[in-house]
Amino acid sequence: MKTKDELNKEILETSVKIQENYPELSKFADEMTITIPSDEKPVINANILKEYSDSLQGVATEYAKHSKKHIVIIGAGFAGLKLARTLNNHPNYTITLIDKNNYHQFQPLFYQVAMANLDASNISFPLRNIFHKSKNVNIRITDVTNINVEKNNIETVNGNFSYDYLVIATGAVTNYFGNEAIEQKTYPMKSTFEALQIRNTLLQHFEDALTANTAKKKKLLSVVIVGGGPTGVELSGALAEMKTDTLPFEYPELNFAEMNIFLLEGSSKLLSAMSEASSQKAKEYLQKLGVTVLLNTVVKGYNGTQLLMQDASVIESTFVIWAAGVKGNVPHGVHPDFISKSNQLKTDSYHRVISTNNIFALGDVALMESDLYPRGFPQLASVAIDQSKNLANNFLRIVENKDLIPFKYVNKGSMATVGRNKAVVDLAHPRLSFHGFFAWLIWMTLHLFLLIGFKNRLIVFINWIYKYFTHSQSLALLFPPLISKNNRLIDDK
Numbered sequence: 272m273k274t275k276d277e278l279n280k281e282i283l284e285t286s287v288k289i290q291e292n293y294p295e296l297s298k299f300a301d302e303m304t305i306t307i308p309s310d311e312k313p314v315i316n317a318n319i320l321k322e323y324s325d326s327l328q329g330v331a332t333e334y335a336k337h338s339k340k341h342i343v344i345i346g347a348g349f350a351g352l353k354l355a356r357t358l359n360n361h362p363n364y365t366i367t368l369i370d371k372n373n374y375h376q377f378q379p380l381f382y383q384v385a386m387a388n389l390d391a392s393n394i395s396f397p398l399r400n401i402f403h404k405s406k407n408v409n410i411r412i413t414d415v416t417n418i419n420v421e422k423n424n425i426e427t428v429n430g431n432f433s434y435d436y437l438v439i440a441t442g443a444v445t446n447y448f449g450n451e452a453i454e455q456k457t458y459p460m461k462s463t464f465e466a467l468q469i470r471n472t473l474l475q476h477f478e479d480a481l482t483a484n485t486a487k488k489k490k491l492l493s494v495v496i497v498g499g500g501p502t503g504v505e506l507s508g509a510l511a512e513m514k515t516d517t518l519p520f521e522y523p524e525l526n527f528a529e530m531n532i533f534l535l536e537g538s539s540k541l542l543s544a545m546s547e548a549s550s551q552k553a554k555e556y557l558q559k560l561g562v563t564v565l566l567n568t569v570v571k572g573y574n575g576t577q578l579l580m581q582d583a584s585v586i587e588s589t590f591v592i593w594a595a596g597v598k599g600n601v602p603h604g605v606h607p608d609f610i611s612k613s614n615q616l617k618t619d620s621y622h623r624v625i626s627t628n629n630i631f632a633l634g635d636v637a638l639m640e641s642d643l644y645p646r647g648f649p650q651l652a653s654v655a656i657d658q659s660k661n662l663a664n665n666f667l668r669i670v671e672n673k674d675l676i677p678f679k680y681v682n683k684g685s686m687a688t689v690g691r692n693k694a695v696v697d698l699a700h701p702r703l704s705f706h707g708f709f710a711w712l713i714w715m716t717l718h719l720f721l722l723i724g725f726k727n728r729l730i731v732f733i734n735w736i737y738k739y740f741t742h743s744q745s746l747a748l749l750f751p752p753l754i755s756k757n758n759r760l761i762d763d764k
């Protein structure tokens with residue numbers, strides 16, 4: 272049996288919760304709290320207090336059950352999509368899922384699209400298809416341009432949307448660290464469109480090299496990848512395999528011994544977030560494949576043919592891929608005080624953007640600081656998914672008027688692949704690093720299961736098996752850029 276004080280406390284807390292979550296009920300909640308006896312007043316029957324508490328809780332729960340709240344989710348990446356799928360057909364929420372693209376893109380396999388190993392459609396999944404039987408999820412394909420925090424609405428190029436709750440899951444964008452020349456002349460890889468651009472440019476350069484003079488040919492056959500994180504390592508490994516496995520057969524007139532692949536990294540190790548052993552092994556693998564790995568090499572500028580380093584050295588190349596950094600992609604309208612140096616939205620442990628009541632941020636765009644992770648959690652698909660699961664659960668708890676649960680990050684480790692039978696894995700529990708065929712198999716299996724849709728998994732699996740045994744790149748197709756009738760380049764950047 273609860274004491275009178277405990278019940279008193281319970282009523283007060285319930286009342287505060289109702290006022291926070293259901294402002295329409297606040298008048299009623301006020302009336303209920305007025306009847307709470309203070310300690311100075313005559314003793315009141317504990318059973319009556321219990322009744323008050325139960326009825327207040329009951330009213331709030333009933334009210335929540337019958338009211339529909341509108342959640343607007345910006346971004347159908349790993350975080351936004353998972354949230355919408357978890358709340359799909361929930362009777363208390365209507366959801367508007369907004370994305371610039373009408374498909375979900377699987378970023379971990381961009382490099383395979385860029386290197387002509389996979390078709391773009393194999394790693395993209397149409398959003399309308401995912402929700403075609405949904406009763407509460409509406410899809411809008413548009414670009415969010417502004418958030419009006421005070422008015423609880425957002426602006427898009429196709430009109431405004433008001434919300435009860437807003438979830439920002441807009442991911443990250445390429446960080447050029449303010450260097451405009453590099454932004455204009457190098458190739459990023461943060462979208463399917465950009466991966467296709469890399470594929471097209473690469474193949475076009477081989478075509479151009481067939482008729483180029485010696486000096487120009489050297490530049491056309493030189494590919495520089497800046498950034499020694501997983502993206503740079505995976506891209507340069509796949510390109511090195513392409514150089515030996517397929518290019519000599521497709522372009523027998525070119526001498527691929529003249530082709531140079533550079534991987535530049537500003538710090539002293541590749542895969543800086545991974546263990547020393549994995550970093551060393553990745554470097555070894557790449558060097559064996561013929562990639563020139565340059566560590567402690569900071570890029571200063573690029574004019575389209577010459578890449579200038581901080582130590583004044585120069586690499587001649589017409590093709591530079593920029594994989595050297597990302598920053599949060601924060602829509603316009605959020606107060607600058609709540610945006611971190613990494614351009615991420617600072618959140619509390621319930622994913623709520625600091626100083627807001629009904630705005631949440633998930634995944635790469637969110638920065639949740641903790642004692643163990645003062646600079647936030649790693650920008651990984653698994654983190655984005657785990658965060659959205661926690662927020663989805665909290666949305667269910669809001670309906671039941673229960674306390675929200677703080678997010679707890681579970682480090683599952685990290686991995687990167689370099690090429691056939693070559694991958695590195697760092698497990699977190701138990702702390703263990705390994706590499707080689709088994710690591711590669713784990714990498715493949717995990718990525719296959721993260722992909723959305725059975726058909727996509729099957730096609731990717733068949734593609735991988737085919738390539739493993741034939742060493743053949745079957746998708747070296749050169750598609751021209753998409754141009755609309757009014758000459759607008761269709762770009763999802």
Ligand SMILES: Cc1cc2nc3c(=O)[nH]c(=O)nc-3n(C[C@H](O)[C@H](O)[C@H](O)COP(=O)(O)OP(=O)(O)OC[C@H]3O[C@@H](n4cnc5c(N)ncnc54)[C@H](O)[C@@H]3O)c2cc1C
Nearest residue numbers: 346348349350370371378379415441442634635650651652
């Ligand atoms: C090349 C590459 C390889 C990677 N490899 C791995 C890996 O192997 N393992 C791993 O765990 N992680 C990997 N990651 C990281 C992982 O992809 C991200 O951590 C994850 O995508 C973050 O999910 P998110 O939902 O926060 O953002 P995203 O998945 O980036 O989704 C953001 C969505 O928001 C949409 N959007 C953005 N702005 C707007 C706007 N203004 N209006 C409308 N829509 C908008 C975008 O179109 C996009 O669909 C990789 C990333 C890249 C780029």
